[in-house]
Amino acid sequence: MSKRTIDAVAALERILVVYGFKQQKDLAEHIGIHGNNVSSWLARNTIPSSVFLECHLDTGADIHWLMYGEFANASCEGRKHKLRGKALLDLILESGGKAVLRRMLDAYGFTTQKELGDLLEISSATISTWIRRDFFPGDIVVACALDTGVSLEWLATGKGAPLVGSSDTHVANYSVLKKFSIISGSLDESGEWICDKSLTESLPASCGFVEKISSSWIVDFGQTNLGNGRWLISIDGIHDVYNIARIPGNKIQVVGDAGEFQCLVTDIVCVGKVRKTVEDN
Structure with missing residues (x-):
């Protein structure tokens, strides 16, 4: 910087x-x-x-x-x-707070606020204040663009391609999916996810990237007709990914990290079908 x-x-x-x-x-x-x-x-x-x-x-x-x-x-x-x-x-200025912080983390390849703070020599409390006040740190955004070479338009507003010169053949080999984070059961938009195009070639445009602690998924938000398989669902407003099996009586068997249970299909809200899973070992 x-x-x-x-x-x-x-x-x-x-x-x-x-x-x-x-x-x-x-x-x-x-x-x-x-x-x-x-x-x-x-x-x-x-x-x-x-x-x-x-x-x-x-x-x-x-x-x-x-x-x-x-x-x-x-x-x-x-x-x-x-x-x-x-x-x-x-x-x-409306693109401040958590959204612009997420894009800066992605630009640097960081996963935590601490990594960004250490690089910029900024305290975690200052970064937390950006989020709490929905603040746009203009000087940091400009420095990040110069430091990483990502598009300033994308970094500042979330619009356009993250990589400068997106018409180039090299950039054409990448896909950009809308990113979401599951935090305490809440599904929040958190920027964009850049990946090799081969990961998304067979997937519809309605797909997005969802992350939660050590697991991540590519989810098709356009598919909500619940069937057997792995799904992103909401139970009383709390979001998570579960393995679902249909059983007679319009019921489903739900298996998740916290255990398993049975319920009526109408007891849950289907958010999207998991198409790919990425997990830390």
Whole structure:
């Protein structure tokens, strides 16, 4: 991670040039802030990371060039997004908390918050505060994008492909599934899962990746007609994966980690069929 100091005056000039603005007030109006805020950036020799991030997503300009003035041939080929200005910034800020943390963990290949905290020299309490307050850590997100090479658009908003240049043949060999985590019985969306395309070639688009402690599954959420096999189900709102066997009388035999029991099909909610299982040894 880079710890270099940004020249706020020069960086602001680059931002204005990329947008085609002549005055600071034009930028302030564009991102929905008071003009005095821009002046205060220069007084403190700092520009919020979210401003660099928004400019990059707005214009396509290379973020390293925006921040440090390097790579003079930075791309400004035009916006790839329908949203601009305040609407785009709102989308970025709404992507904070647990969602953006999950994407950063995936980008670094980490499995725990502690690993991320150790790398960034940030306390676990600070990271927990991001989650609790649904906070978007703009400076950390920018650093993560520069550090790992993942798409800043995906890292900041969850939109688009995680890997930069997704039209390349190399990237075409990967699949991206929506990821869910089972925590205390709650099934929560937690980012995206990237895998070799061979793992999903025969699977429908309705599949997602579900993880719980040491086990993970690829689940077809489009299949809810309960039959024999392994299924993700909800019992009184508590989610888990069970082996199911149909028995006469519209009943099922349910076998899970905590034991087994019988019940009526109507006593449970079928969430999806498990298509593949991944377990730690």
